[in-house]
Amino acid sequence: MVVKNERKRYILVEFYRSPPSKRELINQLRNNIESLGGQLALAKASIHVIDVLDHFAIIRATTESRDLVESAIQLLDFDDNLVTIRVVSGTIAKINTLLNQEYRDEID
């Protein structure tokens, strides 16, 4: 039986303007993590951009490297775009609930 040893954190990131493409986002994140912690930290972080929506992006990382990934998110630099971490959760269900609520508020 395969046992998952690594605990994950799902980070919901909000963009003030339309977010960059998935590739652009992951490339810049990887560069930032590498410059902060090196190749080993990048490998340990095992970051993955799950989805990029209208104004949001969902990023997955390991719990141990949460702070490093959050730091890398702070250093993201897209022209005239403000990046904010909205919520960090251990399950993607909570992120989805929050996103659904956001969209419902927009429709209202």
Place this chain on the structure above:
Amino acid sequence: MFVSYFGHQDDESLADVISFLKNHELIYEKCSAKNFYNRLTFSEFDSTFKEIRKQISNHSIRKSTDLLVVEPKTAGTAAFAARDGRIDVVRINPKVGLSIYNKRYAQRLVENDTLVEIDLSFYFKNYYSKEIRQLYRIVTSFGATPVKYVLTNSPRHPFQLRSYRGLQSLAQLFGIERHASANRHIREKLMVNRKKREGIIPTPGVELIGREE
């Protein structure tokens, strides 16, 4: 969202920043000047010790500002900033180094309940290892002294604002724990200063209850 604040005296005025944030729908309409605060930074890199002392002793400054910050360059100014009750925050410039900032100085800051401001703007440059090295040496020299830190990235434009939690994670990379740089330190300081201005706290240690009503 409590975001990092504008860190230098030559920044845009508060009204301009608020109007910019409102125009770009970055804050809600209900946000007013109450959600923001004024601060004055006296840097010894720009003026002399005499000038700083003269400006701080001016009573009208306190009426218009919530927070007084001093950035020392020499040991004399640093000692003055640590012992003077009117100064709320000492801004650390890593260039000064260990000649001023050491464990004894940290203890003095803790005794007088003065906060220590750390500028993380170097992270947003390309090469920052040199600056991190100096700052890391200062932070480690403070040892186990429970210094209260305030973090900023000295944004020059509202788009450079970052969340406080994000700055905490950046500071944690070189040894400043999250509880040491908690958001409540500056909130408590602001609350006390505002109460002093309103006359609710006439002298340190005395608070007039029911004065707000």
